[in-house]
Amino acid sequence: MSAADATRQLGAKLAKAAGILREDGPRALAQRLTRVAYDRLDAASLDEPLLYDDIADSTQLDLSVPDRRPPRSQSLTVGWVTVPPRAGSGGHTTLFRMVEAVERAGHRCELFLYDRYGGDLRAHERVIRDWWPNIRAGVRDASAGITGVDAAVASSWDTAHVLARRGAAPMRRLYFIQDFEPYFYPRGSLYSLAEDTYRFGFRNIALGEMVAQALRSELSLSPDVTEFGCDTSVYRLLDGRERSGVVLYARPTVPRRGYWLARLALQRFHERHPEVPIHFYGTVVKNLPFPAVQHGRLTPAELNELYNSSIAGLAMSFTNISLVAEEMLAAGTVPVVNDSVHSRADLINEHVAWATPTPHGIAAALSAVVTRGDRDVTAKAAAESVRQFGWTKAQGDVLRILEDEAYGS
DSSP states (O other), X not given: OOHHHHHHHHHHHHHHHHHHHHHHOHHHHHHHHHHHHHHHTTGGGGGOOSOGGGOOOTTTOOOOXXXXXXXXXXXXXXXXXXXXXXXXXXXXXXXXXXXXXXXXTTOEEEEEEOOTTOOOHHHHHHHHHHHOTTOOOEEEEGGGOOOSOSEEEEOSHHHXXXXXXXXXXXXXXXXXXXXXXXXXXXXXXXXXHHHHGGGSOOXXXXXXXXXXXXXXXHHOOOOEEEOOOOOTTTSOOOTTOOOOEEXXXXXXXXXXXXXXXXXXXXXXXXXXXXXXXEEEEESOOOSOSSOOEEOOSOOHHHHHHHHHTEEEEXXXXXXXXXXXXXXXXXTTOEEEEEOOHHXXXXXXXXXXXXXXXXXXXXXXXXXXXXXXXXXXXXHHHHHHTSOSSTTHHHHHHHHHHHHHHHHOO
């Protein structure tokens, strides 16, 4: 390229940047520049959740199991393979409930954390101890090998690969499946790698009928199945609370949580009901086209307080049903849920407001809930409709399946 051509090209780019700055402001220009840098630096590779040597292949696996099973009089050592949790992570909360149940039964547990980026294990352990203090399990680095256990449980598709690659010693292997994770991605590499984990030969434990149905229909598998719970010791009606707003669990970077659709719906809802406060928790979202109270990350008790001040909430999920929906119900908040065969598989409750998953459909469902005249009656009925056994059914099922796999029938 000649110097003159280079100068003209630079001038054109500067003119385009000036136009963006003039029309859309500095934030928009910064976003465009960041996008260019993202592409040029191949930052998308950071989204690959596994290192090369940690990718297993179902066509090449030959995993060993112990020659003999321990007697039932002998307690087990059980490994749980997971990625480092964010504070308050819902998926980890569910997993750690299972760990607690296994520990209460007298078995020893070890957490094997897989951090693809090589983070500080001690920092990860501090998060676990602060947010899930009831867990006694040791915390180890999965990259150093998954050893010294009678059985190990994978908790996501990436950790299933890690277990297959790093857990070569004889052991029993299980897979606690909270979602059909290929659905997290478009058809392609990540979809295929996630789907392949169900062919690894682990004993599959499906949380809920949606996952079980997907495993049956997509891969002709017959998993063990347990069901969702709800911690009604935390999520419950509180006396003397006045309900006035609507609430959203915001996860903009997680496509299955439908954030963009929820935001569009809330914009339309605000145009109809500008007097109704809108609350966000989870991710703090800036530059919204409507006013919203940003709560950020909340503890379960704080979240229950927020639900008890809310008339309705958006419980969006486009794969397995979100735990948020039943937790809202338990606190007397009517969940507005995007209608789908997946969502309905595990949430059978007449107090749910099912919405066509469009901006208008969701806004209309929210509007119908907030304009009802019987808020207190509705809240009480919603709370009373939630099953009161908490997570004990799932905990008992997982313990039974784990012991059956390790000890034998």
